[in-house]
Amino acid sequence: MFRQRFAVLAAAVLAGAGLLTAAATSEADAAAACEGGYVALTYDDGPNPSTTQSLLTALRNAGARATFFNTGQRVQQNPGLAQAQVAAGHWIANHSWSHPHLTQLSAAQITQELSQTQSAIQQATGVTPRLFRPPYGETNGTVQSVEAQLGLREVIWSVDSQDWNGASTAQIVNAANSLQAGGVILMHDAYQTTISAVPQIVSNLAGRGLCPGMISPTTGRAVAPDGSGTPTTPPPAGGSCTATYAETQRWGDRFNGQVTIRAGSAAITSWTSTVTLTGGQRVSTTWNGTPAWDSTGLIMTMRPNGNGNLSPGASTTFGFTVMANGTWSAPAVACRTP
Numbered sequence: 001m002f003r004q005r006f007a008v009l010a011a012a013v014l015a016g017a018g019l020l021t022a023a024a025t026s027e028a029d030a031a032a033a034c035e036g037g038y039v040a041l042t043y044d045d046g047p048n049p050s051t052t053q054s055l056l057t058a059l060r061n062a063g064a065r066a067t068f069f070n071t072g073q074r075v076q077q078n079p080g081l082a083q084a085q086v087a088a089g090h091w092i093a094n095h096s097w098s099h100p101h102l103t104q105l106s107a108a109q110i111t112q113e114l115s116q117t118q119s120a121i122q123q124a125t126g127v128t129p130r131l132f133r134p135p136y137g138e139t140n141g142t143v144q145s146v147e148a149q150l151g152l153r154e155v156i157w158s159v160d161s162q163d164w165n166g167a168s169t170a171q172i173v174n175a176a177n178s179l180q181a182g183g184v185i186l187m188h189d190a191y192q193t194t195i196s197a198v199p200q201i202v203s204n205l206a207g208r209g210l211c212p213g214m215i216s217p218t219t220g221r222a223v224a225p226d227g228s229g230t231p232t233t234p235p236p237a238g239g240s241c242t243a244t245y246a247e248t249q250r251w252g253d254r255f256n257g258q259v260t261i262r263a264g265s266a267a268i269t270s271w272t273s274t275v276t277l278t279g280g281q282r283v284s285t286t287w288n289g290t291p292a293w294d295s296t297g298l299i300m301t302m303r304p305n306g307n308g309n310l311s312p313g314a315s316t317t318f319g320f321t322v323m324a325n326g327t328w329s330a331p332a333v334a335c336r337t338p
């Protein structure tokens with residue numbers, strides 16, 4: 001508030017002295033406007049012949065830059081629109097080739113989906129994407145290892161606009177109002193409601209001192225458009241995570257369990273999950289994690305293999321085989337940070 005008054009006063013003084021140029025005013029405004037940090041506007045599933053052009057126009061009129069998570073298939077069909085996204089100063093990213101449920105595919109199929117899209121985007125625009133968003137936000141250890149091989153950073157979202165779910169323009173604008181510095185909002189390059197929300201989203205962000213920025217390929221969080229570390233709030237130390245259990249297979253004497261670890265609204269750098277068995281159950285094998293055991297053999301503590309980085313809302317999985325020994329109940333699971 002003080003700063004704003006000072007700027008107005010300074011502008012008045014300078015204008016009175018005949019020294020103020022339009023450029024100086026807008027630069028000063030821009031600097032003040034982004035004091036709260038940066039957020040990322042993201043548009044998935046394009047490019048789309050019926051919407052991309054109007055979306056680009058709306059973003060230009062609002063002075064906002066965004067990240068487009070394109071599918072390889074659509075880039076191949078509409079290379080000119082992918083070029084237009086890049087030419088307008090937006091960031092272009094990988095959203096798979098055909099938008100499948102990646103967690104149901106083999107490692108080879110996942111590699112095909114991601115690498116073909118890298119090639120299509122490179123071919124159309126000359127840009128090599130550094131960011132990848134799995135369709136439906138569905139990911140697991142296999143998806144993440146393919147991402148790592150291709151040098152891609154997984155980006156989910158911190159706010160879901162629900163535009164894919166029939167949200168109105170007002171509801172999309174309202175969702176964007178909950179963005180915090182560093183956050184990422186999920187929208188789609190497919191809906192008129194989404195395009196109509198652009199001016200109000202950007203103006204409401206400005207009212208909160210926030211500016212649209214780029215997504216850092218290092219942290220998966222929004223930073224200034226030039227990639228500099230200018231004011232974004234660092235992820236709160238610790239963060240939070242949740243664990244969800246699912247039985248994936250059963251035989252006459254044993255079953256496989258899978259635990260999905262998901263980060264909360266802040267990025268996390270590590271996690272610890274406990275799996276508590278009952279009765280005569282014993283774990284015979286584990287995968288995608290490093291286990292440790294208590295003296296009873298009933299409580300397994302699982303930690304990530306390598307680093308446990310998860311961006312806000314992102315998830316990973318680990319699994320194990322339980323010898324039932326007559327007890328078929330599901331183990332209790334929990335997650336904590338670090």
Ligand SMILES: [Zn+2]
Pocket residue numbers: 044045095099135136
């Ligand atoms: Zn999608």
